[in-house]
Each structure stands twice: as structure tokens, then as C-alpha cells.
Amino acid sequence: MSEEASTGFAIHPMDQFVVKPLFGGDHIAWYTVTNVTMWMAIAVLVIAALLMLGTRRRAIVPSRSQSVAELLYGFIHNMVEEVTGHEGVKYFPYVMTLFLFILFSNLLGLLPMSFTTTSHVAVTVVLALMVFLGVTILGFVKNGIGFLGMFWVTSAPLAIRPILALIEIISYFVRPVSHSIRLAGNLMAGHAVIKVIAGFATLVVASPVVIGAVTALYGLEMLVAVVQAYVFTILTCVYLRDAVGGAHH
Amino acid sequence: MATEAHDAAAATHGAADAGHAVGMPQLDFSTWPNQIFWLLVTLVAIYFILTRVALPRISAVLAERRGTITNDLAAAEELKQKATEAEAAYNEALATARVEAGKIVAAARAEIEADLAKATAKADADIDAKAAVSEQRIAEIRAGALESVTEVAKDTAKELIAALGGKADARSITAAVSARLKG
Numbered sequence: 001m002s003e004e005a006s007t008g009f010a011i012h013p014m015d016q017f018v019v020k021p022l023f024g025g026d027h028i029a030w031y032t033v034t035n036v037t038m039w040m041a042i043a044v045l046v047i048a049a050l051l052m053l054g055t056r057r058r059a060i061v062p063s064r065s066q067s068v069a070e071l072l073y074g075f076i077h078n079m080v081e082e083v084t085g086h087e088g089v090k091y092f093p094y095v096m097t098l099f100l101f102i103l104f105s106n107l108l109g110l111l112p113m114s115f116t117t118t119s120h121v122a123v124t125v126v127l128a129l130m131v132f133l134g135v136t137i138l139g140f141v142k143n144g145i146g147f148l149g150m151f152w153v154t155s156a157p158l159a160i161r162p163i164l165a166l167i168e169i170i171s172y173f174v175r176p177v178s179h180s181i182r183l184a185g186n187l188m189a190g191h192a193v194i195k196v197i198a199g200f201a202t203l204v205v206a207s208p209v210v211i212g213a214v215t216a217l218y219g220l221e222m223l224v225a226v227v228q229a230y231v232f233t234i235l236t237c238v239y240l241r242d243a244v245g246g247a248h249h
Numbered sequence: 250m251a252t253e254a255h256d257a258a259a260a261t262h263g264a265a266d267a268g269h270a271v272g273m274p275q276l277d278f279s280t281w282p283n284q285i286f287w288l289l290v291t292l293v294a295i296y297f298i299l300t301r302v303a304l305p306r307i308s309a310v311l312a313e314r315r316g317t318i319t320n321d322l323a324a325a326e327e328l329k330q331k332a333t334e335a336e337a338a339y340n341e342a343l344a345t346a347r348v349e350a351g352k353i354v355a356a357a358r359a360e361i362e363a364d365l366a367k368a369t370a371k372a373d374a375d376i377d378a379k380a381a382v383s384e385q386r387i388a389e390i391r392a393g394a395l396e397s398v399t400e401v402a403k404d405t406a407k408e409l410i411a412a413l414g415g416k417a418d419a420r421s422i423t424a425a426v427s428a429r430l431k432g
Contacts, residue, residue, distance in 0.1 A: 012270065017274040019284065028283050029282075030286045037287045040291040044291055044298070051303035055306050058310050070307055074311070093300050094296070097295045117288070126288055
């Protein structure tokens with residue numbers, strides 16, 4: 001601390017990710033109200049405000065907020081329908097829930113002083129595992145043991161099919177890992193980089209460059225926030241297709 | 250139990266709570282149950298907001314709009330058809346009216362011309378008659394004047410002769426006056 005004070009730098013890029021109890025105390029039990037709770041609640045409120053208050057007039061000619069709500073609805077609905085086919089549309093509410101939670105958590109995380117819930121592996125791992133387990137269970141329920149046929153590539157020569165099956169199985173189990181780490185990693189890295197660069201703003205010489213760099217990075221992070229929500233959702237749809245569309249790949 | 254294990258973990262990571270982050274807070278597993286619990290609560294909340302209110306409402310609005318647009322397009326098509334029909338009817342009426350107007354104008358012109366010709370003929374006849382009467386009267390007046398001149402001349406001649414002490418018979422005076430008048 002004293003060393004930092006003497007150099008004038010106080011860069012703690014990881015501080016923003018610390019989970020803290022909201023009402024004092026050191027102990028974090030599973031039920032403790034923390035900054036995680038607060039920012040997730042804010043995300044819920046924002047989603048409710050947009051999708052419930054925004055559409056409360058049910059206007060034929062939509063207001064701005066209703067337009068945004070309809071746009072989000074149409075965007076995800078089309079995605080689910082195009083990727084998973086007609087059979088997958090009944091899982092649209094689940095996909096929409098995931099998409100809205102990730103999108104609004106990412107965007108709220110870009111507010112100064114905020115806490116980014118989706119930058120935590122704990123959160124993204126649960127999201128990815130929900131998709132992984134959901135898709136796997138659904139696949140077995142819908143296709144029975146035939147779901148395993150997905151790993152047996154019948155279009156390949158018989159000799160290399162076992163090898164391909166091994167690769168397919170490994171890639172199947174890697175899915176939740178890549179699915180979750182991609183989201184958390186992107187957000188954590190972006191936010192940490194912004195913090196590190198912003199820390200250099202105390203240097204008078206560097207500050208104009210720092211301000212420009214932080215502005216540019218902020219724009220980039222806005223893009224990342226939306227794109228990562230989109231990527232997570234479309235991958236969910238792609239995985240869902242395996243279960244719904246049967247083992248014909 | 251599990252909670253106690255987390256307590257222990259939290260204790261080892263006490264530094265994170267006290268001040269700055271130690272390493273990656275993401276890998277502080279003592280906070281995982283907390284995050285996972287609140288995440289599940291959040292997802293359930295969002296799911297209920299979506300399925301109970303938002304999604305049915307938005308899909309209803311979209312369906313209603315699609316219906317309205319389809320109806321409006323049909324109505325517009327119908328109105329367009331009607332407008333075309335009305336225009337045709339209007340054009341037809343206009344053409345008929347024009348022909349009618351032409352006929353009326355022609356009839357009126359013919360009538361006026363006939364009247365005019367009749368009036369002109371009558372006026373000509375009147376003028377002719379009046380001219381004839383006038384000429385007759387002029388001839389009469391001229392004849393009367395000529396006679397009077399002869400009379401006055403005879404009388405004057407007789408008086409002159411008488412004043413000069415002459416004596417003349419009426420026939421010779423008349424002959425002389427007539428000869429003078431002719432000359």
C-alpha cells in the first residue's frame with residue numbers, strides 16, 4: 001500500500017469483481033445479500049421495466065420501449081426458430097431468459113462503479129451447465145438411446161468412426177467449459193483492461209491518451225457485451241438442435 | 250457440513266473482504282454458493298416475468314398487428330377498387346354531360362338563329378312597307394309643291410300683268426308659265 005502511495009498509482013483491476021456483503025459483515029453464506037444480489041435484482045428490474053412497463057399499452061403502433069421489447073422478442077424468436085427448427089420454438093422462453101439475463105448483466109456491468117455478475121465463472125458455469133444438462137436430458141428423453149448416435153458419424157468410413165466418436169464425445173463434454181469460460185473471460189478481461197488503463201490517468205502526461213483509450217475500450221466493451229450475449233444464446237440454440245433435431249449430424 | 254466448509258474458505262479469504270482482491274475473486278469458491286443461489290433466484294424471476302406477462306403480451310401484440318396490417322391492406326385494395334370504379338363512373342358521367350351540353354347548345358343556337366331570321370325578315374318587311382309609304386308621301390308632297398308653284402306663278406304672272414296695265418287671258422298665261430317651268 002505504501003509503495004503504491006509513493007508512486008501515485010493505485011491500480012486494483014480485480015477489486016471490481018470482489019463479492020461483498022451489502023449490509024456489512026465478512027461472512028458470505030449462500031443466502032447473504034451481496035452486491036451480486038443487488039446487481040442481479042437491478043437486471044431483473046430493468047428487464048421487467050422494458051418488457052412489462054414498455055409494452056403495457058399493447059399499442060398497434062409501438063412506443064420506443066415497446067419497439068425495443070418487440071425487437072428483442074423477434075430477434076431471439078427468429079434465432080430459435082431458424083437454428084433449432086420448428087420443434088425448438090417451445091424452448092424459446094428458456095433461451096429468452098438466458099439471453100436477457102446475460103445481455104442486461106453485461107450492459108449494467110458497464111456502468112461505472114457497477115458489479116458485473118456475468119464476469120464470474122460461478123454464474124457462467126451454472127448457466128452453461130443448465131444448457132448442457134438440459135440439452136443432454138432432453139436429447140435422451142426425446143430420442144432415447146438413439147441420442148448417442150450423434151457421436152457415431154455414419155458418413156465417415158467405418159475404420160475411423162471410433163476415433164471420430166471419441167473426438168465427438170470429448171468435444172461434447174468440452175462444450176460447457178468453453179461456453180462458460182468464453183463469456184466470463186471476455187467480460188473479466190475487458191473490465192480489467194479498462195481499469196488498468198484508467199489507473200494510468202493519474203499521470204498528467206498520459207492522461208489525454210488514457211481518456212481516449214478508455215473511451216475506445218468502453219465502446220469496444222459495449223460491443224463485446226452484446227456480442228457475447230448473442231454468442232452464448234446462439235450456441236445454446238445450436239446445442240438445443242442436437243437434442244430436438246435428433247442425431248442426424 | 251457444506252456451510253461450515255464455506256465458512257472455512259471465507260475465513261482464509263478474509264483478505265478479499267477486508268480490502269483489495271487477492272488473486273482472482275472469480276476463483277474464490279467461498280462466494281460460489283451465494284452467487285449460484287442468487288443466480289437461480291434471478292433466472293426464475295426473469296422466467297416468470299417472461300412467461301406470465303411479457304412474452305404472451307408481445308406475441309399477442311405482434312399477432313394483432315399482423316392481423317391489422319392484413320385487414321388494412323385488404324381494405325385499401327377494396328377502396329382502391331372503389332376509387333377506380335368511381336373514377337370510371339365520373340368519366341362516363343362527364344362524357345354524357347358534355348354530349349348533352351353540346352346538344353343543348355346546338356338546339357339553342359338553332360332556335361336563336363330561327364328567331365333571328367324571322368325577326369330580321371319581319372323587320373325588313375316593315376322597313377320596306379314604311380319606305381313605300383314614305384316614298385308615296387314624298388311623291389305626293391312633291392306633286393303638291395309643283396302644283397302650288399304653278400298656281401303661284403300663274404297668279405303672280407296675272408297680277409304682274411294687271412299691275413303693268415296689261416290684260417291677259419288665262420290660257421296664254423298658263424301656257425307661258427308651263428313653258429317657263431319646263432325650261
